[in-house]
Amino acid sequence: MQRLLSEEIVNPQQRKRSTLGNVCVVGGCGFLGHHIVRVLLEQFPDTRIFVLDLRTESNRNSSPQVSYHAQDITDTAKISELFQQFKLDVVIHTASPVPTLPKKLLYKVNVEGTKALLQAAQETGVKAFVYTSSASVICDPETGLINADERYPMVLGDAQSEYYTSTKGYAEIAVTEANRKTPGFFTCALRPAGIFGEGDRQNVSALVKAYRERSINFQVGDNQNLFDFTYVGNLAHAHILAATALMATHEMMPTVPLDTEKVDGEAFFITNDEPVYFWDYARASWRECGPVPPPHKVWVLPKGLAYVIATILETILGLFGKQPNLTRQRVNYLAMTRYYNITKAKTRLGYRPIVPLQEGIKRGVAHALAEEEKAAGKKG
Template identity: 45%
Template sequence: MATLEQHSLLNQRRILITGGSGGLASQILQLFSQRGCEYLHSVDLRQPSRRLDGITYHQADLTDPNSMHQIFEEVRPNVIIHTASPKFDAPNHIMYKVNVEGTKTLIRIAKRHGTQFFVYTSSASVISDAKTDLKNADETFPVILGDQQPDFYVSTKALAETYVLSQNRRSQDGSSHFLTCAIRPSGIFGVGDLVVLPGILDPYFRGQTKAQIGDNGNLFDFTENTNVAHAHYLAAAALARCQENPPLDDARVDGEAFLITNDEPRYFWDFTRTIWRYAGDTTRPNQVWVITKVWALLLAGLLEWVFWIFKLGEPPLTRTKVRLSCMTRYFCIDKAKNRLGYRPLVSLEEGLRQGVEDCMRRRNAEQSAHVNTKGVKQKEQ
C-alpha cells in the first residue's frame, strides 16, 4: 500500500492521464482519486463510457499538436501518465502514428509547458521475440527491435519506451527536472478489461473449452489492472521524490523501466480454465483434447495459407498464437519491489473472479440492449 509520504507527494500535483477513457486508465484515475489526488485530468479521443467523480475530462487527439497545446495551457500538468494506445489489431500506420509519433509530440509539449514527471505505460513484451522462452526475465534483457520483433504493435511500444527513457533529464540545480520512467505490465486483465478476458471467454461461449494446444507445461505471467494502476502511482510518487533527493544509481527510478506482474506465474491453460470456470464451465481435465504444438503449427500454417489465398483476413488460429500459447513467459519483478516498493494488491484468483463477473455483466447488458433495440425497430416497422 502507498505510504502517507507518497500521498503527500502527489495529492496537490496536477496530473494528466492520456487514454483516460480506456479500461486501464480508468483504474489509474480511480486509484489516484482514492488516494487523495485532487487535480486529476483525463484526455482521450473518445468520451468515457462512465465518468468518474472528481475527474476533469478533455476530448482531443493525442497526435494533434494544436489540440494538445490547448489542453496543456488549461491544465498545466506537473505529472503525465501516458497510457494512450490503439488496440493491438489496429492498422499499422495508426499504431505508429499514435504510439511513436504521438508520444514524441506529447513529450515535446510537456517539456514546453513545464511538466516535471512522465510515466509511460509500456509492455513486458518489448523484451520478447514471441518465440524464445522467457524464464525469470528481468530488466537486463534487451529490448527487441527491428527485424527481431515480429509484432508491429510491440515494436511501436518498444520504440516509444526507448524514446521516453532517452528524454529523462536531471538538472544540476533541481529547478528544471524532466524525469521519466516506464511501467511494463504483462497480460493485463481485470474489471473493465476489453481484451484478455473477453478474448478467452469467446471460445467458452462457442463451446470450445475441450481443446488445448501443447502440454500446458509453460508458465505465464499476468497482471490484474488494479496492480498495474498501483505501479503507476508508485512510479509517479518515486519520480516526485527524486526531484528533491535523487537516489544512488542502484536505487534509481528516473530513466528506468520496471516489469510489473501479479508475481504469480500460472500454467497457461490453467489460467484460461480458471476464467472459464468462473464463467460457469464444468469441463473436467480428462475431457480435454490435447493438440501437440507441432500439429497445431501445421494446422495454423494451412489456415493462414487458405485465408491468404481467398483473402479472408486473419484465420482463427495462427502460428503466432500457437507459439504464444505454448511458450514460457514469466518475469522477475525484484527491481519494482526494491525501487518502487511494489507489491500486488489484488491476487490473481480474486482479480479473475471480479474480472469475469464484470465481463459477463457487460456482455449480458450489451445483449439486452441489442434485443431491446431490435424489438423497437420491429415495432416501428
C-alpha cells in the same frame, strides 16, 4: 480476500499527503486509464485530474476533481496549449491504439504522439512523466522468456514480429531518453504483461468468447509454459507508485538518487508476480463462466501437430481470403513460456500486487458476464 484497493494499500508515508498535484492522465477513458483515475482518487483524493483522450464519452469518473478533454495527442500545438493551461505536475501517458490498426497509425500515435507529449511536458514544466510501455518489448516470436528481467535487450524493428510492439518500444526509448533532458524533468516507463480486469476488451473478453464457443475442451501444447498476467488495478497502483517516486526524486534535487534506488530514466516490468501455467489461467477464467471439463476430458494437441494443422488451415482458408482461429502465430503463443522477474519494481517502486490473481479473475469475468447480459438485454 475481498478487500478493495483503497482499504489495503498505501503505505503510511504516502498517506501523509492527500494530493499528487495536477495530474494529466492521457488515455484516461481507456481500459487502463480509467482505472488509474479511480485508484489515484482513492489514494490521493485531493488530486486534480485532467483526462485527455480521443473520445471522452465512456468510462467517465463522476468526481468533481476530474475534468475531461477530447484531444488528439498527435496535435503538438494543441497539446502544448492545454498543458500550459493545466499547470501540470505529473503526466501519466497510457494512451495506445488497438494493435490491429494500420502500421502508419500505430507509429503516428505511439511514437509521434508520445514525442509530442514529451515535448509539451518539457516546455510547460511538468516534473514527472510516466509511460505505459509493454512487457512484449523484449519478446521475440521464437524464444520464450524465463524469469526475464530488465537486463534483457529490447527486440524491435525487423526482429520484432509485432509492429505494434516495435512502436511501443520506440516510444519507451523516447521517454527514458528524455529523462533529465531539461532540468527537473523525470521520466520512467512501466512494462506490464497480460493486463486483464474489469472492462478489458482483449484478455477476459476473448476468454469468455472462447467459453461460449466451447473451445474449452482443447489444449495446445503440454501446458508446462508459465505465463504472467497483471490485474489492471495492480497496474494502476504501480503507475501511481512510479509517479510518486518521480515526484520524490524531483523534491530531493539537486541530490541524485543512488543507482540501486533510481526510478527516473528506468523501465520496470509489472506483473501480478504469480506466474501460472498458461492453460490454468484460461481454465481459472472459464470456471467463473460455468462448468469446466475435468483434465482427462481435455483434448491435448501437441505443439508440433497444432503447428501443422494451423499451417494447413491457414493455407486453405487463405485461398478464400480468411483467417482460421488457429494460426501458427497463435500456436506459438499458446505454448510459449513468458514470465518475468519483477524484483526491480518491488525494490525501487515498492510495488506489491494488491489484488491476487484469483480475485482479479473473479472480478474481471463477473464484469464481462454482466456486460454480456446487458448487451443481450438490449437486443431482446
